[in-house]
Amino acid sequence: MSSPNALGVAHPATVASRPGHVSLAGVSKAYAGRTVLDDLSLDLVQGEMVALLGPSGCGKTTTLRILAGLERPDAGRVTIAGSDETTAPARSRNIGVVFQHYSLFPHLSARENVAYGLRIRRVDRGGRTQRADELLELVGLAEHGGKFPHQLSGGQQQRVALARALAIQPQLLLLDEPLSALDATVRARLREEIRRIQRQEGITTLMVTHDQEEALTMADRVGVMLDGRIEQLATPETLYNEPETPFVSQFVGVVNRIEGTVAGGRITVFGAGLRVANREPVASARAVALIRPEDISVQSARVGGAAGVVVEHILRGPLSSLLVRHGADHLRVDLATPMAGSYPVGTPVSLGVTRTRTIVETPVETPAES
Known part of the structure; x- marks a missing residue:
């Protein structure tokens, strides 16, 4: 078994040997008679990051929304940390979500945005301020806590959104195209930062993206989706070097x-x-x-x-x-x-x-x- 890396998080070989932490089993979903997810099953183990990669309409965002409790599956089961959450509403799931367009409250400072989830959970002012400041330091924004969203760059706003998602100490972190609204230079830098923080915090994470480089450089495993199913789920190296189907071979990389x-x-x-x-x-x-x-x-x-x-x-x-x-x-x-x-x-x-x-x-x- 592999030993932990410099950040104190096990390498993928170690991660893969751990028991399932998040599970989708036989999940199906249709809209207006059109099947979006077709008997999809997926297990995430504690502390790993899995990326779902695929073309528009393949079902990756629907998968994320079902995990978040924003959609209910027509069939199948959703389990998080051993608890059946299939019909549980989003507010009762201990999940952090980072969306593509930040979704920060414009009238709240960066510190107040980060602490918002703790405020809803009735954490006292001192406790939520301390936690918010810790997370702002973690994402490199310690000196920006008093600024409002319009005073921050796009990359800084996305860091605040990440800190807000982490504040509640979620069992699962969901990243919905988290970097697609940023320019290439900021995207590359923030990609590394999110991965570092995810490893440091040891949070089980699912990311959906259409960006091949994003998926291959950030995730422990990548699932390529097509027509509501996962065509292949493997490490980035295996996916690129040993694709199993023509679609995966052509979608991941150039041929x-x-x-x-x-x-x-x-x-x-x-x-x-x-x-x-x-x-x-x-x-x-x-x-x-x-x-x-x-x-x-x-x-x-x-x-x-x-x-x-x-x-x-x-x-x-x-x-x-x-x-x-x-x-x-x-x-x-x-x-x-x-x-x-x-x-x-x-x-x-x-x-x-x-x-x-x-x-x-x-x-x-x-x-x-x-």
């Missing part, structure tokens, strides 16, 4: 689509046989391999034997992308920027694959004309 021949559970791409890693068996003899840009290798080739030609360079910081024309297709190849400079536009190249497995997508069968 090239390369046609190949399937035989004996392998697909041939650039002369190499890759193991087909789809969760469901693939019966088609022709399929499209989904290969990430960093998993394609290039080397200079003579014009006569070239598999492709470099047609564009795209600088992405420490990495650069080569756009390579391969037959009728254009493939993206990601290399370290200094290495990419060795292949100027017009260079003929040979292509290879550095992975031994891949997810494939089979062509959609079209009905024969009568």
Whole structure:
């Protein structure tokens, strides 16, 4: 078993071995006859952060609202810390929620906003002021307690919202697209700050987001949702490197689509046989391999034997992308920027694959004309 990290919180391997703390079991929900959640089950263990990632309409926000008690499931069960909360109203659940648009009270100071939940719970003035000041210091706003929301930046307001959610010492913290309203620089910084605080406080947390980078960099586990179900739930590393379905492979990260021949559970791409890693068996003899840009290798080739030609360079910081024309297709190849400079536009190249497995997508069968 893994030992706790520098913040005193166990690594994911340790977290995964703990008993379930929050559970959704067989939860379904429909609106106007349209199924939004379809027999969804999810367990969160004490102290971990799970992110639900997916396109609009996949059911991730409905999942969060059902946990918060803002929606009631049509079927299934919600359990928090061993208590059945399926029909319990939101006000009786010990849950903190941070919304996308802060939702601070404009007429209250930062300190008063943080202490609001404690005031509702009839904590005495001294106790709630002390707790609010502790949390403002935790989120780096100790000197801003007397300011009103309009006097704070967007990032500072979101920190106040986080402190307010933590003030009641919730059993569960819910983050609803918490950073999407912020600019990129603030978002990256606050992402790290929220993760640090979540680990330090050891709070079980569910975050919903459409931002892949946000999910992969913050969560212990990520669930990719589609049509009201979780397609795959895994650590960020496993999700990115070992997707189980074509949807997950294409939704998390970038892929090239390369046609190949399937035989004996392998697909041939650039002369190499890759193991087909789809969760469901693939019966088609022709399929499209989904290969990430960093998993394609290039080397200079003579014009006569070239598999492709470099047609564009795209600088992405420490990495650069080569756009390579391969037959009728254009493939993206990601290399370290200094290495990419060795292949100027017009260079003929040979292509290879550095992975031994891949997810494939089979062509959609079209009905024969009568």
